[in-house]
Amino acid sequence: MQQTLAVDGEKIACGVLLPVGEAAGRTAVLLHGAGTADRSVHGDLARLLAERGCRVVTLDFSGHGASSGRLQKLSLARRLRQARSVIDELAPETDQLLLVGASMSGQTVADLLGHYGSRVAALGLLAPAVYPRRAWDLAFDAGFTEVIRTPDAWRDSAALEIYAAFTGRAVLAVPAEDHVIPPAVNQALVQALARRADFTHLVFPDATHHLGRYFRSHPRECAQVADLLVGA
Template sequence: MDTAPEISGSLVVGSGEAARRIAYESRDGEGPALVWLGGYRSDMRGTKAEHLCRLAAENGLASCRLDYSGHGESGGRFEDGTISRWVEEAAAVLAAAVDKPAILVGSSMGAWIALRLVQRARAARGGTPIVGLLLLAPAPDFTRRLMEPQLTPAQRQELVDNGFLSEPSAYSDAPTIYTQALFADGAANLVMEGPIETGCPVTIIQGMADPDVPFQHALDLVSHLPSDGVVVTLVRDGDHRLSRPRDLQLIERAALDLVAAARDAGTA
């Protein structure tokens, strides 16, 4: 078991009025590093994030987690957040805090962030190598594919009139805010429009009783991924959180399988 402490850090992303301080925690260890990317309105202290960091420590692996702007311990207003901004912040933390090949573990919207990071890395041909993806209840393109088709005329008008949509949350007493900017920026960050070349193995875990992300969405995502190196596990009674003890054990096994695959392939 690795006894290296988890180190808290922060960095400033953007400049001028767009500057925001992003909080993260990282732990040194062997590669590949497990990097947690949370979902919409989630933070790095959630059950799955904590479990993943303990798993890394127990196996002597490096790890990293962060809060996007407007989330958890980071600065910035949540209402200013967009996919582009959150990808930029995750990329900055990855560059600053991870010096080993990385396995990105993206939950819900975090899976969208992970796929955009892979696309950025492949386009740049540099930076932190991404050697595996573990996507939990993945929600890439959720603004276009999951939300827009369900918007009522009244909701569409609310977006036009107010610039945002306020919806009750099943996970918090506070309502969930979706801004017009989020929808517009989401359209510029779509990943399920053609083949997604990841260059690494991908594992997807999806609950079939997920009320937020239908399991068909995960299967649609698979159709855009390379035919080899993709593993999909459907949890028949799994919900969106995937935080029950048996769900966490499933995530743990999948993460360690990706670690072993990266080492066997000589990429970590």
């Protein structure tokens, strides 16, 4: 089911996959990364989560896919506003949330977790990034790139504190070698998530940063992530 919502001054393209069989009272929200990514990139994982009883919500952030807007005018703050609005509109209020974020959406998942708190039952982080607090409000063409390229600036990310306090299921899936995310970021995320969460760390030796593409040709690994997210 595809639709468009008026959100944050934009027209946000989004979709819902209904659960196969009996609904389990869970909504999985899949968030794509930056660049040319859109909600189609994690279609395989979305289908598998629906088969496991989840309602699945996807969206194109502004400037991506079928949504309006310019990518250069997007920011981490706007990503949070857009994702929150779509979740509040399309996810039943009584559903638990399974938040899945790739690359840049590693930060957006943390921001959503900070908002929805105990309603979040599980996290799926796919080659995730995190960003410093001072980058959060900056549009991508208004100083964002300069801030995040400052050496070790990511260590000031609020995401690390939020993840360290999480007590639900958490899956961190990464390639053995990531050409985008520094190894120190992955190490910090492992340390944060291992503190209190029911944590699984998956490393795929032959994957690249773009795990959505990898899952298309590796259905077993994609199913493994889906099973872990739903607690199968």
